[in-house]
Amino acid sequence: MLTHNDHIALALSGGKDSLTLLNILAKLERKFPRSKLSAICVDEGIEGYRDEALLLAAKECDRLGVNQLTVSYKELFGTTTDEIVKLNLGKTPCSYCGVLRRKAINRAAVMVGATKIATAHNLDDEVQTVLLNMLHGDPMRIIRSAPVLRDVKGKFLTRIKPLCDIPEKEVVLYAYLTDLEFQTIACPHGSEALRNDIRIFLNQMDQKHPGTKFTLQRTAERLRELLVNIAPPTGLNECERCGDPTPHQICEACLMLETVVA
Numbered sequence: 001m002l003t004h005n006d007h008i009a010l011a012l013s014g015g016k017d018s019l020t021l022l023n024i025l026a027k028l029e030r031k032f033p034r035s036k037l038s039a040i041c042v043d044e045g046i047e048g049y050r051d052e053a054l055l056l057a058a059k060e061c062d063r064l065g066v067n068q069l070t071v072s073y074k075e076l077f078g079t080t081t082d083e084i085v086k087l088n089l090g091k092t093p094c095s096y097c098g099v100l101r102r103k104a105i106n107r108a109a110v111m112v113g114a115t116k117i118a119t120a121h122n123l124d125d126e127v128q129t130v131l132l133n134m135l136h137g138d139p140m141r142i143i144r145s146a147p148v149l150r151d152v153k154g155k156f157l158t159r160i161k162p163l164c165d166i167p168e169k170e171v172v173l174y175a176y177l178t179d180l181e182f183q184t185i186a187c188p189h190g191s192e193a194l195r196n197d198i199r200i201f202l203n204q205m206d207q208k209h210p211g212t213k214f215t216l217q218r219t220a221e222r223l224r225e226l227l228v229n230i231a232p233p234t235g236l237n238e239c240e241r242c243g244d245p246t247p248h249q250i251c252e253a254c255l256m257l258e259t260v261v262a
């Protein structure tokens with residue numbers, strides 16, 4: 001996933017996963033003098049929730065001596081998640097927020113001059129996404145949720161998920177054993193209902209049949225190899241409006257912002 005001279009932009013939310021990854025990458029990075037680590041925080045504008053996480057993130061970056069950049073939806077897109085939710089557009093808050101967060105992280109990573117973007121998705125997140133894609137009838141999307149996503153044209157930053165094989169329970173254990181102070185309250189806008197059902201199902205399966213999550217992860221890897229042979233990725237395009245990477249002509253975020261920013 002990494003080379004000795006990478007400048008990693010880590011998407012840092014202030015939750016247990018990203019603070020754990022921050023600690024591990026900060027330790028590793030010290031051993032490689034030509035590498036660099038920056039933390040990217042995104043303020044989505046969620047009152048009573050994001051402020052605490054941003055404080056915890058900033059505190060840990062200070063302690064570790066990691067350069068940190070915070071960008072906000074308000075300054076980048078002219079709106080916030082709270083404002084979008086008030087519009088009652090029928091879709092779940094996560095579906096808007098997720099698209100805008102990806103875009104914000106991408107912009108911030110370019111601003112700090114990073115060579116790779118790291119996110120703290122763990123094994124549980126990864127296999128939930130695979131099942132979600134299947135239940136949405138979108139198997140080709142499994143290719144795009146790979147642990148390492150390189151742009152075949154080499155124009156855009158590679159995205160990596162270093163914790164993709166680590167079960168959520170082990171990440172929590174690491175966070176407690178290293179006394180990390182992380183955010184524990186849930187987002188007031190709730191989570192995706194279908195993902196939540198899948199989480200419960202997978203936890204029950206893994207308890208009854210240990211190893212289920214790892215098996216599903218290996219199945220997804222093999223599926224990706226097969227899918228790539230059927231439909232080799234053609235590379236990302238520059239969005240016609242904002243220039244950001246997109247598999248389409250106009251990126252999802254630009255289309256979305258059209259409906260939410262009057």
Ligand SMILES: [Zn+2]
Pocket residue numbers: 239240241242243244250251252253254
């Ligand atoms: Zn765009």
